[in-house]
Amino acid sequence: MSGELRMPSVRFRKEREASWRELEGLVDRVQRIGLRSLSAEELGRLPVLYRAALSSLSVARAIALDAALLAYLNALAARAHVVLHGGREPFSVAFRRFWAETFPRAVRSLGRHTLVAVLLTVLGVGVAWRELARDPARFSDYVPPAYAQGRGPEATDDDLRQVLQAKETPRSALIQFSSILFTHNATIGLASLGFGFAAGVPTAYLMLVNGLILGAFSWLYGARGMGWEFWAWTLPHGVTEIWALLLCAAAGLRMGQALVFPGRQSRLVSLQRAGDTAGVVALGAVAMFLVAGLIEGIFRQTVGAPAVRWSVAGGTFLLWSTYFLFAGRRR
């Protein structure tokens, strides 16, 4: 019987099957062992075979009625697609581009949202100052006991000053302290970013609470005449840390806005765009939290001279603002 000759797909498969099998073997190896397991020649064949498989798939869809063949070609194309398009840039290139362009640009695109986060924090600080001036006993309403660690209206001046001073501490304890600070702050930052998805409300709340805590502490030290010392203690790491937190909150607020007011785009697309910025900001902010954690955990504990503390605070502020304002601008 001349069945085979009259079935175009049988001949089609016979002619092309070898190249599919070759691609299948390469894809299988890349997925199991890695791209490095391919020789230079095989690496060159990969995109050629992939495009051939895609063309086989579209031809098969047009001429073949063999369901098993269509399923196989589809699976082959899908796997090869992941291998070819799931690839990344070399790490060093991606790393450099991220810091030189992607991150500062993402931060600049969040100007208005950052302003809102700043205003919410300032509002928290203002409320704390005003309320505590009236009734210092409310301190514990604003600062959780885990944060206060004995600092409060009932603590003595000496106790309060004690916290601000540099101490002799073993190195391993400093490293531990830094890592606690880093992971704690970064988790709060990422949480306030993620919370943006809930229409931004929890993010705004977190910014307010943060402002309340900052306001409560600065009021406490200010009322005892130690205001400058307090800021010299807080700002060297605080500049970086609070900035990173504000950026996370800004990205979170942007996400909330994208969800509630998608504008002319579909809700899904607008959320996706906001998520793109959020991913970039999350990566950058975590690095900032790491820097802040090291300053706070090591520098602050060991260096007590106000002049040094103030210059670190001023220096980091200048550095970050220059970086965010000017890095990665298109000429």
Add this chain to the structure above:
Amino acid sequence: MTSLSTVRGLQTPEGVPIQLELASVGDRLVAAMLDIFLMNMLGIFLFILVILTGGRGRLQLASAVLLVVFFVVRDFPIFELRWRGQTPGKRATRIRVISRTGGALTARSAVARNVLRELELFQPLAILTAPAALAAGFPPWLGLVAGLWVVAFAALPLVNRDHLRAGDLVAGTLVVRAPPMLLLDDLGAAPGRSALQFRVDQLDIYGAYELQTLEAVLRLGNTLDNGPALTAVAEQIQKRIGWAPGTERVGPYEFLSTFYAAQRARLEQRLLLGERRERKRVAAAVPGDPPASTGTRK
């Protein structure tokens, strides 16, 4: 192929759409639990390792390592980026994260996807387990809110079409099954067909859908288990095409594989001429073909 409701088209940059099957919610749950388990094992392993190296302040150093490792593994998609959208858990359950737009899975979307887990799971769990540590005077009912919160976000993949969780929505990603690559034999080239001949009008009744259904039946093989199904299908087809058994006596499997080859040859040739018939004609005599049969008209 599984039911169409779980298959999604993905447009490749080359312009050829690929079909992918969505990962089931169960597979994803198992993958996530496996990953969390492995993460804990890794943390404990490193903790013990650092302590075993001995020396002053090792406990502090070990807990520092533990904290940072937990944070990094929990919030950063290291595996997703290195293994092209898979983590150890996802690899074990054969699922994969891909970009919904068909391009590469970028670092930023992988990060965004992961960070959202803070909102969906980790933070509410923290509130649930230790509310007082987060803020002074958190009322106890907040634990209940946090619990409902977790449930609501966990239910999100169950109520949308593409099984997207909040992280997928934000990152523009999709979790799909990594399809097995298995090329079955070509039934059209298989030996063991009889010399039966079919008339053209007998081959113009069925369409591609019936052909592929027949293919599925034939692929179960000429076995004892499959015997009743083969017989039933053969009788059905013989009745429909008005088959008059001639001099040669053939078994149902032989009949069906011969009919399959003839039918596929006929339909594929029509395809070459640009006529695609999806379904069989409902009734031959009705003037004006039913909408189900597109194209072919005599």
